[in-house]
Amino acid sequence: MFCRLLLGACLLFIGSLQAAQPVSYSRDVQPIFTKNCVACHACYDAPCQLNLGSAAGAERGASKAAVYNGTRTQAQATTRLFLDAHDQAAWRRKGFTSVLDAQGSQAALMARMLELGHQQPLAANSKLPAQLDISINRANQCPLPQEFAEFARKNPQAGMPFAVTGLTEADYQTLQAWIEQGAPVDQQALQASATEAQQVATWEAFMNAPGAREALVSRWLYEHLFLAHLHFAGGEPGHFFQMVRSRTPSGQPVDVIATRRPNDDPGTEFYYRLIPVQGVIVHKTHITYGLSAAKLARVKELFFASDWQADAVPGYGLQRRANPFETFAAIPAQARYQFMLDNAEYFVRTFIRGPVCRGQIATDVIRDNFWALFQDPQHDLYITDAEYREEATALLAMPGQLDGITDLPGLWRSYRDKRNAYEALRMQRYADAPAPSWSHIWAGNDNALLSIFRQHDSASVRKGLIGEVPQTLWWMDYPLLERTYYQLVVNFDVFGNVSHQAQTRLYFDLIRNGAEVNFLRLMPAESRKSYLDDWYQSSGKLKIWLDYQAIDSDSPSALHLIAGDPKRSFVETLLERYGSLNARPDPINRCTGAHCHRSGITAELQRAEQSLSRLTGKPGGTLKVINQLPEATLLRVELTDGQREVYSLLRNRAHSNVAFMLGEELRYQPALDTLTVYPGVLSSYPNFIFNVPAEQVADFVAALEQTRDQSAFEKVVERWGIRRTHPEFWRYFHDMSAYIQQTEPVEAGVLDMNRYENL
Known part of the structure; x- marks a missing residue:
């Protein structure tokens, strides 16, 4: 008995020593957050904007304002971690409440939320109570510290981690001990390795090279890479970088210019800089793009091999955002399109998996599964016909720059009519061009064939043709690909109001229709109407009459397809001809x-x-x-x-x-x-x-x-x-x-x- 008592006393003594030891955020706390919290608390859809992927997010705290809100009438102030504020005081001024600070005699909000979850364990592998709302559209109450007692009384099963198996006892005690110790943070910012730093310097030198041509190309490249998680050849595993505009040049600490959109006026002299991506990498925002010496050589070859001129770099403003085809007209269209084709999966992924695609209303503009192909630059009239390009460019402007609620119907009709005028012009010019053949379908690399899957309120894209032959296919040319990218990525404001988001969604409907109709040009002329009728059944016929330009049912296709089911015949031939490019046989x-x-x-x-x-x-x-x-x-x-x-x-x-x-x-x-x-x-x-x-x-x-x-x-x-x-x-x-x-x-x-x- 004495030995057992002595052993128990020793264990208690050792336990008290361990409890007294300072808890390390980087060693002890962030791994627990990564394991149990980041799967919900990351990015824009983190409940209460509590982002636990980094110390900066934990210290920022929580906000009652939801980022994803499709009904707000006024645009919301941006609250992007690492961009819009850089210390706790600044975040408090933006309405964020600490979840780590004790409030008088009350423990910190996080400690109380964890305790509530610890007191209400869920039965192992059981269904959750039906009344527990776990949908992404649930109303997150985000109680302030003084509101917590009432919140816990009304929501006894809303403790953390929410609606999932709880923390282990050891992890729970570690977090509570860390919070009780004042939640100290020892996390160091990720730094570039020597190999990465050398490549950062090379790319920054290229992006900031003097000259009007150079500045215009760099601006276009920045607007196409700002969302990317960039990684370097020979870089460290898990190290990624993002391109920003900074008030300071290379060699000095980065001072990010946090404009609302990447094509907003920076308001001052600036430099393009590459900075490490901080915090835990989460898959939903991890849209990667590789940089290397070979990629830099390819960029120089595409953009500077020909002798084109730029007298001055265009300014910024509404029209520049609305029509990038005008803004960057001096850069050869061939170079712009080929750059996007080289990494087509990246560009399609930016708008299929980016911030625009969250929520049913945002994603129901696309089918649940379809394939995307691309028009070869040598057979894209926007690339090859200067007269047509000049005539078409003015019609390619996109809505969403003005967000007045009462202006929405007029804005929509204006841009719809411009788009349909462009489609009419396009149909006329292509009717006079050689009939499309297999050589008109781009086959440059394994980005040529893509599969897109929509999962109700999210979507994903992969190289290769996955799944059964889908109902619809897209055939994208340069104006379709570039407009989709600008409308859904560059110009999309996740903090925008209902008018902005509605304009974005409505115009993307026209883009989808354009990609589908372009694919129909590959089908026999006599089959096109029946395919269109299948894609737009019931109320879809009303939409065709209201908003879409008529299709070309006369011009021939040069593809020799089996008459009974030409779409399947097309796919079978495509798989045979392009088999070496199909990244994922199925x-x-x-x-x-x-x-x-x-x-x-x-x-x-x-x-x-x-x-x-x-x-x-x-x-x-x-x-x-x-x-x-x-x-x-x-x-x-x-x-x-x-x-x-x-x-x-x-x-x-x-x-x-x-x-x-x-x-x-x-x-x-x-x-x-x-x-x-x-x-x-x-x-x-x-x-x-x-x-x-x-x-x-x-x-x-x-x-x-x-x-x-x-x-x-x-x-x-x-x-x-x-x-x-x-x-x-x-x-x-x-x-x-x-x-x-x-x-x-x-x-x-x-x-x-x-x-x-x-x-």
């Missing part, structure tokens, strides 16, 4: 024989993929489980050797049309929904995870095939599902990011769980 979804799996994988995985292929190619009216599945499900297949493979199960919702901003649910065609199954993580926002041993994949697929209702689906979830309350939820969730790290390390980042469903 035998699971487009099985043409007995073996519906990838080659070169183990027999165990071959059997798993053969089973999974049974879920593809069947509409929701036949495969009833599709109606139970969320938008993006991740399947983790455990192999007998201890390894695992990850598959994305993407639900492709069918619509009669996607031509209207509201009422999407009225256009659903659930009986036509399909499922795409593909290796890899094809979404930043997983809705659910299944973990299935390889030997049980056939049983898992059979169970899905037999599921007819929610009750049957819940049995599947109970056997193989990883619910938010699963004791090992975070291990499985972060293993998805680990999979990306192993397969595509440059693209790796923490995934977002704001859309993880309560199945």
Whole structure:
């Protein structure tokens, strides 16, 4: 007995010594935040704008103002971390409240939120209570310290981490000890390595070279790379950089000019600088672009090989933002377009996965799955015909620069009419040009073929042609690609008001229509109307009459396609002709024989993929489980050797049309929904995870095939599902990011769980 008492006393003494030791933010706290908090608390959609990906975010605190707000009548002040304020006092003036400071006799707000969560543990792997709202559109109350007691009384299950398995006891005690010690921060800013610093200096010298031509090219490049996470050849793993405008030149500390948009007037002399990206890398904002000596040589070749002139650099202002084709007219259009084509996946990703694509109203302008192709520069009249280019340029201006609520109808009609006048001009000129042939489709590298998937209120893009032949394809030329980029990336203001956001959404509808109609030029003339009628069913026909320019149903195509189903004939020929460029062959979804799996994988995985292929190619009216599945499900297949493979199960919702901003649910065609199954993580926002041993994949697929209702689906979830309350939820969730790290390390980042469903 004495020995046991002595041992207990020793343990208590050791524990008190450990508790007295200062907690290190970088060593002890940030890893806990990264594991348990960053999946929700990052970027613009962090609840209460509490960003826990860095010490700066934790110290900034929380705000009641939501960034994503599609109904506000006035634009909101920008609150971008590391840009719009740089110390706690400045953030307090912007309305942010500390979550780390004690309030008199009350503990810090974070400590109380963690305690509330610790006191209300959730039953292991159980469904959450139905009344607990976990949707991304929930009203986050963001209580102030003096409001917390009432908040906790009304919301006893709203503690942190919210609606997910809680912290371990050790992690909980570490965070509470750190907050009690005053939440000291020892995190050091990420610094460039010697190799990276040398390349930073080279690129900054290039971007800040003297001369009007040089300044104009640098401005165009900056506007096309400002959103990128730049990485250098030979750089450190996990090191990324962003391009900014600074009041200070190279060699001096960066003083960022934080304009609302990248093409706003900087208001002073400035320099382009490259600075390290700080904080935890999260997948949803991690849009990468590589820099190297070869890339710099390519840029110089594209932009400075020809003898073009620029007398002066244009100023800034509304018209310059609205029409970049005028602003940068002096730069050869061939150079601009080819630069974008070289890395087309990056540019499509900026507007498919960037800030504009958050929320159903923002994404319902696109189909749930489609493919994108590009027009070859040598057969793009905007590139090759100077007279046409001059005539078209004035019609390519884009809305969104003025955000008056009462002006919205007039602004919309004005820009719609300009766009339709451009489409009429375009149709006329292309009718007189040689008929499109295979050489008109760009095939420069593996960026030539892209697959886009929409997951209700988010979207993603990947190289290669993934999935079954989609209902629609886009064929983008330079004016389509550049307008999409400027409308949805450069000119989009995530803090803007309802008028600005509506103009952005409405004009993107016209761009989508333009890309679809351009693809129809490849189809036989007599088939085009029937395809258009299929894409714009029911109310879509009204939209065609109201807002769209008529299509060309007469000019021939030079492609020789099978008359019965020319679109499928086109795809089959495309896959044959461009097979070497198709980054992701897809035998699971487009099985043409007995073996519906990838080659070169183990027999165990071959059997798993053969089973999974049974879920593809069947509409929701036949495969009833599709109606139970969320938008993006991740399947983790455990192999007998201890390894695992990850598959994305993407639900492709069918619509009669996607031509209207509201009422999407009225256009659903659930009986036509399909499922795409593909290796890899094809979404930043997983809705659910299944973990299935390889030997049980056939049983898992059979169970899905037999599921007819929610009750049957819940049995599947109970056997193989990883619910938010699963004791090992975070291990499985972060293993998805680990999979990306192993397969595509440059693209790796923490995934977002704001859309993880309560199945």
